[in-house]
Amino acid sequence: MTTPDADEALVRQAQADPEAFGVLYSKYLSLVYSYVYYRVSSIHDTEDLVARIFYQALAHLKDYRPKGLPFSAWLLRIAHNLVANWHRSQSRRRTFSLDDAFATADERVDVVAKAEAQEEQQVLRTVIADLSPRRQQLILLKYAEGMSNAQIGTIMGCSEGAVKALLHRTLLDLREALLAKGLRR
Amino acid sequence: MNTDSFQSTSPVADSGGEPPSQTVDEDLAPLLATARRLKRTLPPVQPSPDFEEELRAELLTTARARRHAAGPRLVVEPDTWPLLPPLNGTSPVLLFSVGLALLALGLALVHNLTKRQRS
Numbered sequence: 375m376t377t378p379d380a381d382e383a384l385v386r387q388a389q390a391d392p393e394a395f396g397v398l399y400s401k402y403l404s405l406v407y408s409y410v411y412y413r414v415s416s417i418h419d420t421e422d423l424v425a426r427i428f429y430q431a432l433a434h435l436k437d438y439r440p441k442g443l444p445f446s447a448w449l450l451r452i453a454h455n456l457v458a459n460w461h462r463s464q465s466r467r468r469t470f471s472l473d474d475a476f477a478t479a480d481e482r483v484d485v486v487a488k489a490e491a492q493e494e495q496q497v498l499r500t501v502i503a504d505l506s507p508r509r510q511q512l513i514l515l516k517y518a519e520g521m522s523n524a525q526i527g528t529i530m531g532c533s534e535g536a537v538k539a540l541l542h543r544t545l546l547d548l549r550e551a552l553l554a555k556g557l558r559r
Numbered sequence: 560m561n562t563d564s565f566q567s568t569s570p571v572a573d574s575g576g577e578p579p580s581q582t583v584d585e586d587l588a589p590l591l592a593t594a595r596r597l598k599r600t601l602p603p604v605q606p607s608p609d610f611e612e613e614l615r616a617e618l619l620t621t622a623r624a625r626r627h628a629a630g631p632r633l634v635v636e637p638d639t640w641p642l643l644p645p646l647n648g649t650s651p652v653l654l655f656s657v658g659l660a661l662l663a664l665g666l667a668l669v670h671n672l673t674k675r676q677r678s
Binding site for chain 1: 589590592593594596597598600601602603604605606610611614615617618619621622623625626
């Protein structure tokens with residue numbers, strides 16, 4: 375992530391000329407993609423949602439005002455809303471993805487270890503999916519994106535201390551939930 | 560009550576899962592394990608190059624269509640129309656007098672024309 379000031383210049387450029395939006399797209403595609411993937415767990419749905427997020431961002435770019443928040447926070451807010459709508463529109467909640475099944479089914483090496491890893495990932499995703507949206511966002515930004523508490527605070531609109539406190543409580547809750555699901559390692 | 564605003568000084572939360580020092584509280588060790596598990600299980604995911612390029616091309620097409628649809632920029636007119644340059648700064652009384660004189664001249668011309676037509 376770069377500074378909000380650097381993004382502001384890019385956003386102003388894109389507001390004046392929509393074709394310049396490509397720079398912002400390249401910069402934030404991975405962040406948005408990873409964020410969505412861990413909340414829907416299917417490559418097909420992820421690609422569909424990511425496309426919709428960037429289309430919506432392009433359409434509303436002229437309305438974007440920094441207001442002290444970085445562009446990435448604005449993008450993730452769009453992502454958060456669309457993912458929430460997507461979950462609402464699903465008749466049943468999916469916690470296991472066929473994409474994952476096919477990905478591991480093709481590999482024959484160390485089947486047992488892979489099956490265990492897949493099971494662990496499945497349990498972890500289920501447990502994360504049960505967290506509040508705010509806590510889900512925190513965990514994904516922290517562990518999937520590897521952001522610092524300060525960066526997360528900027529995106530989530532709270533202090534670094536508040537991020538630290540929320541992370542501590544979330545880890546405690548996750549640990550309890552994982553123990554309840556039988557993951558003790 | 561929103562407990563999300565409570566403060567904490569957890570080294571786990573500070574470090575994002577890595578041991579911050581040699582002495583880690585025994586209570587925090589399980590949390591470190593949970594954080595490590597999260598790191599291991601949630602690696603960053605990259606989109607496929609095909610998807611990235613396809614979406615980039617589609618967005619570019621949309622952006623171009625938007626630019627063409629917007630067309631040339633409209634010139635915003637000022638709130639009040641400016642006075643014509645020769646009259647700018649002229650006294651309103653003088654303007655009224657000139658207008659009255661022009662009106663009288665016009666009426667006189669109309670009167671003469673009708674008079675000629677009758678004769």
